[in-house]
Amino acid sequence: MSEQRYLPDDEYTREFEAEVTSVDETDRTAVLDGTYFYKEGGGQPADHGSLSWDDSSARVVDVRQDHGEIRHTLEGDLPEPGTTVHGDLDWDRRYAHMRYHTAQHVVSKVVLDEFDASTAGNQIHADRARIDFEPAHFDAEDLRTIERLSNDLIERDLPVEKSRRSRDALEAETPDGRTNLDLVPDHVDPLRAVTIGDVDVCPCGGTHVDNLGELGEIEIVERTSKGADVERIEFVLADPD
Numbered sequence: 001m002s003e004q005r006y007l008p009d010d011e012y013t014r015e016f017e018a019e020v021t022s023v024d025e026t027d028r029t030a031v032l033d034g035t036y037f038y039k040e041g042g043g044q045p046a047d048h049g050s051l052s053w054d055d056s057s058a059r060v061v062d063v064r065q066d067h068g069e070i071r072h073t074l075e076g077d078l079p080e081p082g083t084t085v086h087g088d089l090d091w092d093r094r095y096a097h098m099r100y101h102t103a104q105h106v107v108s109k110v111v112l113d114e115f116d117a118s119t120a121g122n123q124i125h126a127d128r129a130r131i132d133f134e135p136a137h138f139d140a141e142d143l144r145t146i147e148r149l150s151n152d153l154i155e156r157d158l159p160v161e162k163s164r165r166s167r168d169a170l171e172a173e174t175p176d177g178r179t180n181l182d183l184v185p186d187h188v189d190p191l192r193a194v195t196i197g198d199v200d201v202c203p204c205g206g207t208h209v210d211n212l213g214e215l216g217e218i219e220i221v222e223r224t225s226k227g228a229d230v231e232r233i234e235f236v237l238a239d240p241d
């Protein structure tokens, strides 16, 4: 079992030491006793970066979870099990994912409140993100409304808190339609909660910034119909002033 060390609220650590617990020479993957690399999941891509030890190093080009193990796909040297390695995250990429993922929470909450539409899926990138809403039919004015309300929220510089909460407590607190907790296996308890000021709470295992002031301004750049009741919107973030 690899420890996901960024949980629940250590998402700004970008360098760390860890011990290699196993290596798969065929797949060229290494498992560490604990890691700060985010593994692909929940619409957020894997972190990239490097591992180094002694006189050797490898680039981390993918990170996936396989049951309880976090596998780092390596290009370059392969460490031996038992080696202590120094991990170094590609911070520009990770921090961009943190900003876009947090912005996704903001837009998802705004659309739920204003249009009663739930988030059916999302995909984060380092330079854009998209969210699928259902049931939804947005016109041009709706998009401007979503943009304006999202930016109003961001301008409040609200804190983003991450914590472990019991499943029951989080279930009681999460607004109806905000997330589908039924999709999270029953045995997962406690859950990781992401709370934006007094505005939003949502179970989520991704990485996020600590304050909405880090997001900058949201601009919706595209809307696509993805079926009878599903609308996809794509947005970009301008850097904060």
Ligand SMILES: [Zn+2]
Pocket (backbone or CB within 6 Å): 101, 102, 105, 194, 204, 205, 206, 207, 208
């Ligand atoms: Zn999240």
